[in-house]
Amino acid sequence: MLLYRLLVSIFALWVLAGLVLRRDRTALRQRLAAGPAEPGPHLWLHAASNGELASARPLVDALRGARPDLPLLVTCNSPTGVALAQSWGLAARLAPLDLGWVARRMHRKWQVRGHIAMESELWPHRVLTCPGPVFVMGGRLTEGTARGWRLFGALQRRLLRRIAYVSAQDAGSLARYRAAGLPARAAGPVVDLKALYTPETRRDPALCATFDRRLTWLAASTHEGEEEVVLAAHLRARAEIPGLRLILAPRHPRRAEAVLRLIVETGLSCARRSLGQDPATAEVYLADTMGEMGLLYPLAGRIFIGGTLTDRGGHTPYEPAAYGAALLHGPDVANFRAPFARLDAAHAALQVASAEDLGAALIRLAPPDAQDALGGAAQAALRPEADAQELVRELTERLDAAG
The missing domain is CATH 3.40.50.2000 (Glycogen Phosphorylase B;)
Incomplete structure (x- = not known):
């Protein structure tokens, strides 16, 4: 974990320096998980950008319907992703830097009860400090990414043991998750979230x-x-x-x-x-x-x-x-x-x-x-192995079991 801490600290300094030079106080506070938070417990969903978030729309809608008592907090690496989530009426902000103290602050301020990482957005400190179960939806793990994780020794295996549920987007990714140490109980169906797209009902x-x-x-x-x-x-x-x-x-x-x-x-x-x-x-x-x-x-x-x-x-x-x-x-x-x-x-x-x-x-x-x-x-x-409601049922069962 030492190598990861060193690299992510260098990355954080680079990001923060750019925000300071641009005098972007809002982004600076969000990257440090500072600023006001909405009251009550939240389920934290993180997607890299608006593309990944858009593909998760059926999942988001199903979650909102199944757990109105547990509102979503959405974070993205890009302002366009944040804007998209806000247009859906969700609490949204730029993703916090993956520093241990920042991740803990985020979990504490937003009373996070669980964390959903979209596709390949698995950040170690967010996972390891999360007080509730962690899920990976539309998980993507390529051969190149799998090789990259090996540079960090046993870190990936430690993270995967912390994962409650993974729905991979393809069979190859699921096989690589398992080979890297994902527990059998955490392996869900293979579902590319883009396959959950439902036709629009509006017509001209x-x-x-x-x-x-x-x-x-x-x-x-x-x-x-x-x-x-x-x-x-x-x-x-x-x-x-x-x-x-x-x-x-x-x-x-x-x-x-x-x-x-x-x-x-x-x-x-x-x-x-x-x-x-x-x-x-x-x-x-x-x-x-x-x-x-x-x-x-x-x-x-x-x-x-x-x-x-x-x-x-x-x-x-x-x-x-x-x-x-x-x-x-x-x-x-x-x-x-x-x-x-x-x-x-x-x-x-x-x-x-x-x-x-x-x-x-x-x-x-x-x-x-x-x-x-x-x-x-x-x-x-192109019919998926499971639909959004089935995936959400798996998530909510694990959330309820975790208390």
Whole structure:
């Protein structure tokens, strides 16, 4: 533990010095677990940033419903994560530095009854000084991280013996947790928290009336270099499927003007969502807005997952799969290797590498029953071992047992 204390102390000095130079008193106090705390006991949940926190939303909602008597305190390493938690009506602040005295102060001031660490955010002092049970949700332990822990001798084994429950996000992580010393009683189901995504219930009646799901496909979260492929594939498929409609949603709406030029150059008509233009007669609907994918997914029976024809590593298959759409993707799936491997093993998605491939796949999936069959297969392949309510039940049982 001596080596860890030395390294984390150096890191803390570097962080604190930066805050002092920026005269950010609020962040400085939060990093030291200073300042006022809300009264009463709390369950402390820590996520690295807004991405990890967003994936935990179903878990957060289930916890709030199951234990209204034990409010959540959320900490994140980034201000955007803090802002996201606050937008959900939660107490939130920047994560305290993992110094022993700071961790003890945090537990004491907020009357912490248990600690939930998301993914790989397992900080030794927070764990070892926690007065209640410690949980790891969506736990991720890569080969590289496992090797890094070995530099600290028996510290990792000591931490894992303190863990009450781990739900790993993949089988490899669970195996590495066990090899490192996780007690058998603490091993929970393998659940990638992103798989807990539930479809939005809100709908845009005007869009639903405009788009026939059987004749509409969506290119979701595309990046530079992919729109050309998408548009070429659309032209090819439309020659075989009269009335085929395309909804094109760039990952970054700021690229809308550049994408619009590409659409115009292909000779296709376009309506832009950000300008409120009517998509009824447009051949391409440019969805150049943020935070509206939940409105777009239900409109399409076929969805191409962007970022997979570039070097971006691809985007989540969980969300489009939740809407029962047939999934298409390119070969670059590094960011979501495990779920795409499950889709591949179950023949539950079609992989494409070019405009010709994508156009042919769209034609192959023209029959509505083909779209439904592939969409259903994707839902089945990505179904988690446990849902949010089951995970929360395990957590609350251990919290109650700890008193």
